[in-house]
Amino acid sequence: MSLKQTWVWLLLSFVGSATQDKTPDTHVTCVVAEDCVLPCAFQPSSNNLVRWFRQEALVLSFLSADSTEEEEEEEEEEDDDEGSDEDTEEDGEEQPGLEHGQRYDDRASVIPELVARGNATLVLKGCGPKDRGRYRCHVRTATGAHESHVLVKVEAPLRSLNMELSRLSGFEEIKCSTRHVYPAPHVTWETDPPASHHLRPITRKLADKQTGMYVVESRVRRLRNHPEITYVCKVTSSYGMQSWTASLRERAEISGPERRDISIPCHAPPHLRDPFLSWTFTHGQDPAHILAYDPYSRLSTVSPPWEGHIKMDTYRVPLGDGTLRLLDPDHDQHTGVYTCTYSAPYNTHTEETEVTISHVAEKHSSWEPSHWWIVALVITLLVIALAAMLTYLKVKGSFSTTRKQPEQPTEMHSVKVSTPEEMIPGESSPLTGPESGGETTHTPSKDA
């Protein structure tokens, strides 16, 4: 290449790039895990060679079956100002068909039938954050060339926003969290009534190493001197296209005796339209599901353990009143935190109520009978023991006299005959029994 030729080439390149830059970039925002469609329209002819680049690295090249290499070679030199792709491009031109760049496989495609009609749209299947960037669509035909740029943004929109009052590790804080979001969103807090200057939010945004998706968690310390306050957490996507709001109201504690029905209030904020409603119960660790209400079918479903223990007026729920009535409550089963959550797209509202069911009334009826039973049992056992002892003694006494009878039949006989008065105390007392027997031997001899 002579000096003159080089100057002409540089000039042509400059003019070429200047005219190309006149076409503004097309902006495309793709949703993570969905297909990303990058438009590229051109004037179709024969020998269409389509090449897509991302940040000047080849994504794919597609050559129509009717092309001839020689014609294309010259035009390409003229249009292309990037030397780095030259090698790969030339390799790709050898045969008609589809070829992929290093990092791309079947994920990237153009539709051959559409290319013939001047549509070189690139489809990236299941896109992710790594697909962001500026893409270049370069098409060479038998009659001319086309170049256009597409600026691709990738977004994983917010699908949900959770808010909870966490009582773990001694700290009482309100936690607002979301996951699987890209790029990292902005988080702001406020309260109703306003006291947000007391809130010092701590927000963490962690990206997953493999997917690039963010987990966002923001916490504020619970304000102790503000009963019945509502905390509001607002999360806005960094492109500012959508924002989600979650609010949490801490309601005053409720307590009541066992077996007496109790009402746990829950009211939807007026701006929520047709929200879903769910009630959960927490006592210790995992929250247990109580009830779910569907605004479209206007039906509620109750979890089996709670059937017969709760009641909710489904006619009042569309009016914003989701109050739960606890029937025949039990201290052990029903003392805990009751949470109701209204959820609609972009909005959730949660209310928490701590409920204490006291079992004062049951103390008298359950403990005292068992106490008297013990007393009664002890007395009964004592009486039985005493009776048994007396019976034993009586039996033993009579047995000892009958045992001696065969040994001294004549003496006993003579005693009974001679002194019946003295024999009565002798029989009843085991100690005097044998002695009286001894005495009796004397009596007849004295008589004799």
Ligand SMILES: *[C@@H]1O[C@H](CO)[C@@H](O)[C@H](O)[C@H]1NC(C)=O
């Ligand atoms: C090109 O093809 C794509 C994919 O089928 C389609 O979505 C798009 O509307 C087409 N563009 C034009 C200009 O026909």
